[in-house]
Amino acid sequence: MNKPVLTFQDVTFSYDQKEAILEKLNVQVFDREFISIVGASGSGKSTLFRLITGLEQPSSGKILINGVEHKSRLGQVGYMPQQDLLMPWRTILENAALPLEIKGESSPNVLPLLEEFGLKGVEQRYPNELSGGMRQRVSFLRAVLSGSNVLLLDEPFSALDAITRLSMQEWLLAQWEKRKTTVLFITHDVNEALFLSDRIFIFSETPVQQLKEVKVPLPRPRHLQDLNAPSILELKDQLIEQLRQKVTT
Incomplete structure (x- = not known):
């Protein structure tokens, strides 16, 4: 075990x-x-x-x-809520990088992760431009970027x-x-x-x-x-x- x-x-x-x-x-x-x-x-x-x-x-x-x-x-x-709680005034890239920003860390590795999470090409879009499934992918990425296991x-x-x-x-x-x-x-x-x-x-x-x-x-x-x-x-x-x-x- x-x-x-x-x-x-x-x-x-x-x-x-x-x-x-x-x-x-x-x-x-x-x-x-x-x-x-x-x-x-x-x-x-x-x-x-x-x-x-x-x-x-x-x-x-x-x-x-x-x-x-x-x-x-x-x-x-890391925590992923029922609602994605993405900030509507921030781009997808800015929303995804929020945990790193809070911890005062740089976010050079977020772009490759966005591609890995099927979000390539939407980095500069806003949450209201994405489907529900894609928004939940961003929300899960934020939980992953908390760094917790x-x-x-x-x-x-x-x-x-x-x-x-x-x-x-x-x-x-x-x-x-x-x-x-x-x-x-x-x-x-x-x-x-x-x-x-x-x-x-x-x-x-x-x-x-x-x-x-x-x-x-x-x-x-x-x-x-x-x-x-x-x-x-x-x-x-x-x-x-x-x-x-x-x-x-």
Whole structure:
């Protein structure tokens, strides 16, 4: 097993001293894993990301990134939000280079990466001139340029049409395999979780004391047709049933 890059040790968290959302939660994510996180709305998925990024601090317990408990985790992980949040007054090149600019670093290597991300020729365009899929590529590039080996992706494809979404899923897998990063990916789409992930974490209780875990029995590289395997269809039905039980309880 690879080394852990993200560890929650007995983490408890609540907003304004109200009922706990997480209670003594222990989780480990390992180097180069692709983890999808599923659960009903309001179950704590986004709270988990806010704790990892350092936007929130645990009431008790420890959060370690690459084995280190940082006083501030801001900037220790790359983050790609649901909306691309590109600045409309900045060019694509300027938007992509923003993480380097914030860190006071030069950005000579951004142009080759734009080409690698399928964005050659649009460097001087503005976000409103690009398709949704291309804007999400810029957003993912910004997360990569954070320099972290841990990337958090919060439903990044939910606003895309079905065909573009499938294309972006395949593209994301290719980028992940090439860059050898660790990805945590929030989604409401069970098919998406099965196609992308090594493991799936399920938020199924409140407060969250333990994340249910499903290992995806698909080898890599993967193809969308792999989701039609009988074992995967059965696993999909089980996951959907678990999520339905959470919604109806």
